[in-house]
Amino acid sequence: MPKKHTLKSLGSHEFLLIGVITPLPGYRLCYFLNKSLCLRLARTKDLPSKETDDDGFQLYEYLDKERQNEWYLLGNKAGNQLLLPALKQFDYFLLTNCLPHSLTFESVAETIRIISQVQIAQIIEYEHVKGLDCLFEDFEMHIMQIVRSNKGVR
Numbered sequence: 001m002p003k004k005h006t007l008k009s010l011g012s013h014e015f016l017l018i019g020v021i022t023p024l025p026g027y028r029l030c031y032f033l034n035k036s037l038c039l040r041l042a043r044t045k046d047l048p049s050k051e052t053d054d055d056g057f058q059l060y061e062y063l064d065k066e067r068q069n070e071w072y073l074l075g076n077k078a079g080n081q082l083l084l085p086a087l088k089q090f091d092y093f094l095l096t097n098c099l100p101h102s103l104t105f106e107s108v109a110e111t112i113r114i115i116s117q118v119q120i121a122q123i124i125e126y127e128h129v130k131g132l133d134c135l136f137e138d139f140e141m142h143i144m145q146i147v148r149s150n151k152g153v154r
Contacts, residue, residue, distance in 0.1 A: 015097055015136070016105050019076075019090035020112060021120040026058045026075055029092060032115045037108065039064075039071055047074065047083070047142050055079040058092075059142075069098045074139070086130050093124075095139075 022029055030041040039062045046056025058075030072095040076083045084090075099108065105123055112121035126132055 015095045016099065016108065017124045017126070017132075018094040018109050018112065019087055019120070019122050019124050020092040020094060020118060021089060022091055022115075022118045024117045026060065026073065026092065029115075029118075030060050030073060032118075033073065033094070033112065034062075036111050036115060037071075041071060041073055045142075045146055046078075047139065049078050049081055051081055055081070057083050061143075069096060071096045072139075084129065084131060084135060086132075087124065090120075090122075094121075 020029070024032070027043070030043075033039055034041055041060040041062045044059050044061045047059050048056045055078040057078045058073075060073040062071040064071070074083065074093045074095065076087065076090050076092060082088050084093075087093075094108075094112070096108075099105070109121045109123050112118055
């Protein structure tokens with residue numbers, strides 16, 4: 001009997017992904033996330049939309065060199081487009097590649113839920129979401145372009 005081979009993406013499993021529903025604009029949500037999680041999220045170049053050149057998806061980042069982790073807040077909506085149509089109910093996604101020893105996935109989600117205008121903060125399991133692997137590939141390419149362009153500026 002022939003063996004069945006499947007491809008598995010490694011990129012998406014390196015990140016914690018939390019979906020957030022809130023009426024807050026991105027910069028206000030970042031303010032509260034920075035305050036409650038001791039981060040320094042700052043706006044960076046938007047993730048481009050595949051369908052139009054006008055609007056990109058909001059992107060905020062914090063690179064913690066001391067703890068060697070990365071945090072990103074990514075908007076799910078740009079104009080009439082959705083970054084992840086399978087998760088259309090979420091306004092933003094918080095991604096991190098690893099957590100400090102003092103935090104757990106659930107404690108991060110619980111801290112976000114405490115923010116007054118946040119309605120839901122839910123940990124998203126990768127295997128249940130279509131299109132997530134493609135998103136992570138696009139996201140990683142975008143981050144690499146930003147890093148490359150920043151090196152050219154220095």
